[in-house]
């Protein structure tokens with residue numbers, strides 16, 4: 001039996017198993033088995049070239065954004081509009097056959113844009129070039145899911161399911177569950193709030209499927225079985241912000257447009273006419289949570305023209321120093337910071353201090 005067959009069998013069994021108290025731990029076990037098989041399917045083999053062979057490109061800039069969507073929704077038209085980098089666009093499907101990189105400079109930050117080939121339903125299971133395409137998207141800091149507003153919005157669900165099946169978690173943060181392995185003592189579960197989706201038996205069933213029979217599990221959210229599996233499978237999960245670019249609004253009525261504005265994380269645009277692409281870029285900026293850090297040479301005005309841009313989670317004073325030059329750390333004595341990250345203006349801080357957007361910094365050397 002192939003992995004795909006095994007997955008189909010488990011999905012069939014799950015679909016005919018009623019969810020109730022008696023079956024819940026069995027369902028938990030099935031979900032864990034399913035997650036393991038899916039990981040197996042998606043792990044690149046040397047021969048299969050799963051992870052973007054021939055599709056990945058050199059990464060430039062502070063962040064990369066990928067365009068994902070069905071064929072001919074206007075990904076390449078959007079890419080060319082935003083970056084000025086021409087990516088072939090045409091009325092036939094699968095015009096784009098490989099990754100086409102471009103660049104946008106926004107608020108002083110260089111952001112790489114990756115135009116990708118169209119995907120089709122079943123891409124995560126290896127249909128078309130979908131797996132390679134989604135593998136590239138999985139390494140991006142933001143994904144634009146491009147949708148054609150003339151097509152049914154069920155397409156949105158289909159694409160989300162494709163990404164989810166590949167371990168991408170859309171507009172989500174990692175579940176607040178901490179698993180600490182032990183040598184003995186069995187499974188102990190503690191939670192800071194009532195758990196309405198799982199019980200201890202389900203947690204045990206999942207843990208045993210992963211051969212973890214001794215562990216402390218601290219749950220600090222109303223977790224589901226899927227959340228628990230995501231934490232166990234953390235290495236193969238990517239939590240990526242997504243913006244739905246609802247393209248071709250030039251082809252619909254004002255009334256239809258009003259409805260589109262109710263969709264969360266969406267931005268109605270027309271790539272062809274350049275309508276509302278400013279809004280799209282603003283939303284991108286908000287979701288990327290980049291930090292512009294201005295350097296102030298001692299006794300002079302800050303240089304506002306060329307910020308050092310850092311990504312969230314990599315925005316300490318040490319990250320700032322390393323972004324300028326590897327050797328700065330060696331001579332570092334203290335940093336003097338003005339801005340949102342400090343209480344006193346200015347404040348002297350060390351290497352581990354976390355900087356915020358638009359902070360101003362002076363590095364004092366030894």
Ligand SMILES: Nc1nc2c(ncn2[C@@H]2O[C@H](COP(=O)(O)OP(=O)(O)OP(=O)(O)O)[C@@H](O)[C@H]2O)c(=O)[nH]1
Pocket residue numbers: 069070071072073074075076077078088089090091092093094095096097116117118119247248249250251269270271272273
């Ligand atoms: N009306 C309208 N048509 C558009 C818009 N954007 C793109 N198109 C048209 O849609 C068709 C497909 O555009 P592409 O940019 O090639 O689409 P794609 O998603 O890159 O397609 P593939 O690379 O084949 O997956 C072309 O005929 C474009 O002219 C838009 O905003 N409005």
Ligand SMILES: [K+]
Pocket residue numbers: 071072073089090091092093094095096
């Ligand atoms: K096309």
Ligand SMILES: [Mg+2]
Pocket residue numbers: 075076077088089095096115116117118
């Ligand atoms: Mg294209």
